[in-house]
Amino acid sequence: MSVEQSILSVISGGIVGLILGLLGGGGSILAVPLLLYLVRLRNPHVVIGTSALAVSVNAFFNLFTHAREGHVRWKPALGFSIPGIVGAFVGSELGKRLHGATLLFLFAILMLVIAGLMLRRAGGQRPAAHPEVSRVSQEAGDTAAAVQPASRVQWPKVIGAGFLVGALSGFFGIGGGFLIVPALVFAVDLSFIEAIGSSLLAVGLFGLTTAVTYSLAGLINWLAFVEFIAGGAIGGILGTRLATRLSQRRAALNYIFSGVIVLVAIYMLYKNALALHL
DSSP states (O other): OOHHHHHHHHHHHHHHHHHHHHHSSSGGGGHHHIIIIISOOOOHHHHHHHHHHHHHHHHHHHHHHHHHTTOOOHHHHHHHHHHHHHHHHHHHHHHHHSOHHHHHHHHHHHHHHHHHHHHHHHHTOOOOOOHHHHHHHHHHHHHHHHHSOOOOOOHHHHHHHHHHHHHHHHHHTOOOHHHHHHHHHHHHOOOHHHHHHHHHHHHHHHHHHHHHHHHHTTOOOHHHHHHHHHHHHHHHHHHHHHHHHTGGGHHHHHHHHHHHHHHHHHHHHHHHHHHTTO
């Protein structure tokens, strides 16, 4: 890698970290196009392998934070993750065998789906209530949760969903949190914050499984990975600080970011459609 590529790799990591810190999700989907078109790592499979490892490290870091806050339900998280590891292995092996342009074309379609989900989430967000009202509501919610019986885990759904999401994660080299969180809410009846915290174990393990399979094939750029993670740490700190100041505008930021994802996805569709002679 040239000096210019190294600098751009740090900047790319910073962009993803900033978005993750600011919006709490979605930023990792830009890791692949940033490494491919900005840093100019030419091999799509190297880009996906490197991205998967970066997503994994970031997820494990955030898992530690959520675990300290008591937001992780370990039993359903492991029940979801173990079959998902098998799925991630199968998906990553299939992804490596697919032509790079075909894989990127499908990845761009996935980006459009994610943008749609983010727009839906942004449309459902409400302005923050007065701090005192929010505090009382939170305390009431905590009290209600404390007196409710423990939710029953629907293991067939957990195992099946874990395998399918893991396969998708391994195929595209993504974290898959946008699918894992609703899957856990549906199959385990977790609270939203518990689903987010528990999902990070799956995101980390799926990404690590994908990264290992790509690494064994020599498809990870280790220097780009280190630089990307370093930039992501800096961007994450900045994004977290900005999140408090811009909390009232989070829905608007989600709309803007979703628009960026759509534009990048259209560009990727165009580039790879030409490569595939579609």
